[in-house]
Amino acid sequence: MPIHNVPLTRHVLVDTRSPEEAREQVGRIFCPHFLTPKERRPETFHTRHHSAPQLGYSVNYVAYGAEVEIDPGQLTGFFLLQWPLRGAATVKCGSTRAEAVASATASLLSPTLPTLMTWHEGCEKLIILVRREALQKQCEALLGEPARPVEFDVDVAMKSPTGELLLRHLQLMRASVEGEVCAPEPYQVLLCDALTTLLLCSLRHNQSALLEIPARAPAPKAVRRAEEYIDAHLDGSIAVAEVAAAAGANLRSLQTAFKSTRGSSMSQSIHNKRLDRFRAALIDPDGLDSVTAIAYTVGLGHLGRAAAAYRARYGETPQQTLRRRR
Numbered sequence: 001m002p003i004h005n006v007p008l009t010r011h012v013l014v015d016t017r018s019p020e021e022a023r024e025q026v027g028r029i030f031c032p033h034f035l036t037p038k039e040r041r042p043e044t045f046h047t048r049h050h051s052a053p054q055l056g057y058s059v060n061y062v063a064y065g066a067e068v069e070i071d072p073g074q075l076t077g078f079f080l081l082q083w084p085l086r087g088a089a090t091v092k093c094g095s096t097r098a099e100a101v102a103s104a105t106a107s108l109l110s111p112t113l114p115t116l117m118t119w120h121e122g123c124e125k126l127i128i129l130v131r132r133e134a135l136q137k138q139c140e141a142l143l144g145e146p147a148r149p150v151e152f153d154v155d156v157a158m159k160s161p162t163g164e165l166l167l168r169h170l171q172l173m174r175a176s177v178e179g180e181v182c183a184p185e186p187y188q189v190l191l192c193d194a195l196t197t198l199l200l201c202s203l204r205h206n207q208s209a210l211l212e213i214p215a216r217a218p219a220p221k222a223v224r225r226a227e228e229y230i231d232a233h234l235d236g237s238i239a240v241a242e243v244a245a246a247a248g249a250n251l252r253s254l255q256t257a258f259k260s261t262r263g264s265s266m267s268q269s270i271h272n273k274r275l276d277r278f279r280a281a282l283i284d285p286d287g288l289d290s291v292t293a294i295a296y297t298v299g300l301g302h303l304g305r306a307a308a309a310y311r312a313r314y315g316e317t318p319q320q321t322l323r324r325r326r
Helices: 018-030 132-143 159-179 185-202 208-212 222-232 240-247 251-263 266-283 293-298 301-316 318-325
Strands: 012-016 033-037 047-054 058-064 066-072 080-088 090-093 095-102 104-109 116-120 123-133 155-158
Touching: 012 018, 018 033, 018 047, 047 159, 047 185, 058 159, 058 185, 066 301, 080 090, 080 095, 080 132, 080 159, 090 132, 095 155, 116 240, 123 132, 123 185, 132 208, 132 251, 155 159, 155 185, 159 208, 185 240, 185 266, 222 240, 222 251, 222 266, 240 251, 240 266, 251 266, 266 293, 266 301, 266 318, 293 301, 293 318, 301 318
Parallel strands: none
Antiparallel strands: 012 047, 033 066, 047 058, 058 123, 066 116, 080 104, 080 123, 090 095, 090 116, 095 104, 104 155
């Protein structure tokens, strides 16, 4: 892979040809593990690990060059969505085995299941680490009750509709950490919320049957209470699970109620409120004079998507609004 195509080059944490050093350094980023090169040609071993920590998750690029066996046991504290960019790996998680192959199959590792992997020569992956508490909290918010630890089926079909949605979301997560300025915390929370919801509602796991049971309608005042919470916390990060808790409703029923009463999802409602703040800041004669800086200040993290949404909502670009102020 040409160097300019390697992800996260601003976030290089490990670059070594020593298996011992790789095991130690990668273990600090993920978890302690056994790492055993299987190649007879030691010159092919070259570990690279790029990592960008975010709120509730991290975005990672990992490659070993040579074929290696990786035995972390149980991950304990996190889920790992491993998206092959090149090559292939054999992944066993719990009693399930999968062949993860670039452009075909990704893998999703659960923290409570023992894991054993063989990365074949030339395998390179984009990896999203999701903190266990973030995903478990989202599952319980969707259910509206405590839940057993979530355990996913290990294989993810990359060419399926869910796989294509995941790819688009991974591209957003990657873009959010590859710019010169890190995305603001509200946008990080939005990305984490969206990913955990997509994983829980679209992939098979041991709580899937419960999530398929229709949620009860929330109390009539739930949407109003949710909006009051959103308005009170718009200056900071807003997790949808916390909105649901404040509204006294489970997350699925609250999402349905937003669509039926407000004509948009709860996340879209939050986004629209941030767009309104974006416009007010662009018009403010005493405000910042950079569209990007203003967007980040109000919690909008992807400038291209924010600009497109802004134009659709107000009929002009953010730059045009800013120029009128001047």
